[in-house]
Amino acid sequence: MIKGSCLCGKISYKISSPIGEITHCHCTTCRKAHGSAFSSVAAVSIDNFELISGKKLLKHYSSSPDKARYFCSNCGSHIYAHREGQSHYIFRLGTLDDDPQTRPSNHIWVSLKAPWYDLKTDCSLPKHEKWAEGR
Ligand SMILES: [Zn+2]
Ligand SMILES: [Zn+2]
Numbered sequence: 001m002i003k004g005s006c007l008c009g010k011i012s013y014k015i016s017s018p019i020g021e022i023t024h025c026h027c028t029t030c031r032k033a034h035g036s037a038f039s040s041v042a043a044v045s046i047d048n049f050e051l052i053s054g055k056k057l058l059k060h061y062s063s064s065p066d067k068a069r070y071f072c073s074n075c076g077s078h079i080y081a082h083r084e085g086q087s088h089y090i091f092r093l094g095t096l097d098d099d100p101q102t103r104p105s106n107h108i109w110v111s112l113k114a115p116w117y118d119l120k121t122d123c124s125l126p127k128h129e130k131w132a133e134g135r
Contacts, residue, residue, distance in 0.1 A: 004096040006077035011054030013079070015044050019091065019100045026117075027109035029063045033071075033078055034094070037117040040104065044080070044091040 002019065005012040020043035030039040051058070058079065060068040066084040071077060080089035093100065107119065126132070 002096060002098045002100050004079075004098070006054070006057075006072035006075050006079065006095055008072060008075035008077075010057050010074055011072045011077070011079060012052040014050050014052060015048055015091075015100075016050065017045060017048035019044055019093075019102050020088075021106070022093065022100075022102050022104040024104055024107045025109055026107060026113035028112050029069075030109075031112075031114060033061075033063065033069055034092070037114050038107070039078070040093040041081075041090050042093060042100070042102065043088040045088050046082075047087075049080075049089055049091075 002015040003012070004015070022040060022042045024038045024040050026038045030041075031037065033039070054072065057073050058070050059073040060070045060082075062068050063081075067081060069081045070079050072079065077095050078092045079095055080091045082089050110119065113119070
């Protein structure tokens with residue numbers, strides 16, 4: 001059982017199966033939708049996803065004719081995307097409250113990545129447990 005919730009907490013859910021392979025997606029629509037360098041996603045079978053609260057707040061935006069991106073209309077957290085006819089959600093991992101145990105295995109749409117984000121140097125950047133001192 002893996003639990004998660006949106007930023008405002010009004011949407012909460014649980015996933016009753018291990019999640020699939022974790023992918024970092026650098027496509028332009030993911031970057032825009034999430035306001036970030038990339039989105040971290042994994043497939044979750046629709047049968048194994050249960051919305052606990054906030055159904056009325058879950059709105060979607062169709063970023064392409066067959067793909068809808070679902071988010072909390074109160075706080076903006078993206079929860080999952082769904083491509084018409086597929087039996088799984090393309091789950092957005094940022095709203096997980098539990099550790100899914102699975103670890104990222106690849107980056108996709110690197111051809112569309114943000115020009116300011118450098119995959120090669122990312123891991124060697126200084127790491128701070130909290131705020132960087134003096135900023
Ligand atoms: Zn919310
Ligand atoms: Zn994407």
